[in-house]
Amino acid sequence: MSPAASVVERSVLEWLASVVGFPSGSKGILTGGGSLATLQALATALHDRVPGFHATGLQRDAAPLVVYTSVEAHRSVDKAAAILGIGLDNVRHIATDSLHRMDVSALRKAIAQDRADGLQPWCVVATCGTVSTGSVDPIDAIADLCAEQDLWLHVDGAYGALFLLSEQMRGLMGGCARADSITLDPHKLLFASLEAGCLLVRDGSKLRDAHAFDSSYLTIADDPLMTDYMDYGPQLSRNFKAFKVWSALQAFGVSAFREANERTLELARRLGAGITATPGLTLLAPVTLTAVCFQVDGASPEEHAKLLETLAAENVALLGPVVVAGKRGVRACVTNHRTSEADIDLILDRLRR
Ligand SMILES: Cc1ncc(COP(=O)(O)O)c(C=O)c1O
Incomplete structure (x- = not known):
C-alpha cells in the first residue's frame, strides 16, 4: 500500500547488506531496534531448523533446542529466547577470554556436552561489539564451528557492526559476512533518531518463509519491484523508518x-x-x-x-x-x-x- 516507502526501504537494506558483505539473495527489514531484530532473527532460525514450526511450534515431543551466546552478550538475546519459548535454561552463556570475546574452545565443549546429554544445539549468537567493553567475538572461528556443527549463526552487531564502514575495522569484523543473520542499529552508528534497527538474513527466502501468511483481504499481485514488508516481519502497519536513514545518506553522503x-x-x-x-x-x-x-x-x-x-x-x-x-x-x-x-x-x- 506504500510502494514508495517499500522501494526506499529496499534501497536502504541493500546498501546495509553491501556494507556487511551479504550476497544479493539476502533480504532484511528495518525494525524498532536491535532487540526486535534479534527476536526476529531467532524466530527465523526456529522456522528454518524446526520441522513444521508454524504448525506445531515448540509443542512437540522433541529434545530442547539450545542457543549459545557469551557471558558478555546483550540481554536482548536472553529476552528473545524467553519470549520465543526456548527457555532461559536452554541459553548457554559461554565464557570469554582475557579480551572479553567468546571462547571458541569453551563453545565447542558446551555443544559437545549438550549433544551428549541428548539436547539439540541449534543457534549461536556472536556479538560484534559487546555492550560493556565493545569486544568483538572471533566471528570467523565461530562461523567455522557453526558450519561444522550445522548451527544457525546470528551476529548481534547492534552496537558494533556498522563500524564496518571504516576500512580499519574490516579485519576485525570481516567474519560478519559469513553469518546467517545479523542485527544492525542505524539508530546507533548512523546517528538516526529512534527507532531504526535492522535485521538482515543471508538467505532472504528464510526471512520471508518465517513471516509470510496468506489472507483473503491482503492479497497483492506479485510485482518484481515491490517488496511487501508485511511478509518479512510481524507488523502489518508500519512507519517509514527507512526515510530518515535514506535521506541522511542522500544529504550527507x-x-x-x-x-x-x-x-x-x-x-x-x-x-x-x-x-x-x-x-x-x-x-x-x-x-x-x-x-x-x-x-x-x-x-x-x-x-x-x-x-x-x-x-x-x-x-x-x-x-x-x-x-x-x-x-x-x-x-x-x-x-x-x-x-x-x-x-x-x-x-x-x-x-x-
Ligand atoms: C550489543 C547490543 N545488542 C543489542 C542492543 C539492543 O538494541 P536496541 O536498544 O536497539 O533494542 C544493544 C543496545 O544497546 C547493544 O549494545
Whole structure:
C-alpha cells in the first residue's frame, strides 16, 4: 500500500547488506531496534531448523533446542529466547577470554556436552561489539564451528557492526559476512533518531518463509519491484523508518558517516590513552570500539556511583556504570558525532581533579 516507502526501504537494506558483505539473495527489514531484530532473527532460525514450526511450534515431543551466546552478550538475546519459548535454561552463556570475546574452545565443549546429554544445539549468537567493553567475538572461528556443527549463526552487531564502514575495522569484523543473520542499529552508528534497527538474513527466502501468511483481504499481485514488508516481519502497519536513514545518506553522503564513526573511535582511544596515563585510574578493558571502561583505584561502588552523579550534575559528561570481569567501574561511550577532543579533555581534567 506504500510502494514508495517499500522501494526506499529496499534501497536502504541493500546498501546495509553491501556494507556487511551479504550476497544479493539476502533480504532484511528495518525494525524498532536491535532487540526486535534479534527476536526476529531467532524466530527465523526456529522456522528454518524446526520441522513444521508454524504448525506445531515448540509443542512437540522433541529434545530442547539450545542457543549459545557469551557471558558478555546483550540481554536482548536472553529476552528473545524467553519470549520465543526456548527457555532461559536452554541459553548457554559461554565464557570469554582475557579480551572479553567468546571462547571458541569453551563453545565447542558446551555443544559437545549438550549433544551428549541428548539436547539439540541449534543457534549461536556472536556479538560484534559487546555492550560493556565493545569486544568483538572471533566471528570467523565461530562461523567455522557453526558450519561444522550445522548451527544457525546470528551476529548481534547492534552496537558494533556498522563500524564496518571504516576500512580499519574490516579485519576485525570481516567474519560478519559469513553469518546467517545479523542485527544492525542505524539508530546507533548512523546517528538516526529512534527507532531504526535492522535485521538482515543471508538467505532472504528464510526471512520471508518465517513471516509470510496468506489472507483473503491482503492479497497483492506479485510485482518484481515491490517488496511487501508485511511478509518479512510481524507488523502489518508500519512507519517509514527507512526515510530518515535514506535521506541522511542522500544529504550527507556515506563518507560523512564513515568519518564520523572514525572520529568517535579516535576520541575513545584518546580517552583510553588519557586514562592509562593518569595515576589512580585504571582501564578495565582494552579500547576496541568506542566504549572506555575504567575504575578509580580503590574507589567503592558507592564512590563510583557518586562520580557518575557528579560528572552529570556538573554537565561534564553522562557516563554509566559497568562491571568488567567482576570489577565495578565507569563506562564512557562516545556516541555523538558532535563530540570533540575538547569534550574528552574536559572529562580527563575533571577526573584528574
Ligand atoms: C550489543 C547490543 N545488542 C543489542 C542492543 C539492543 O538494541 P536496541 O536498544 O536497539 O533494542 C544493544 C543496545 O544497546 C547493544 O549494545
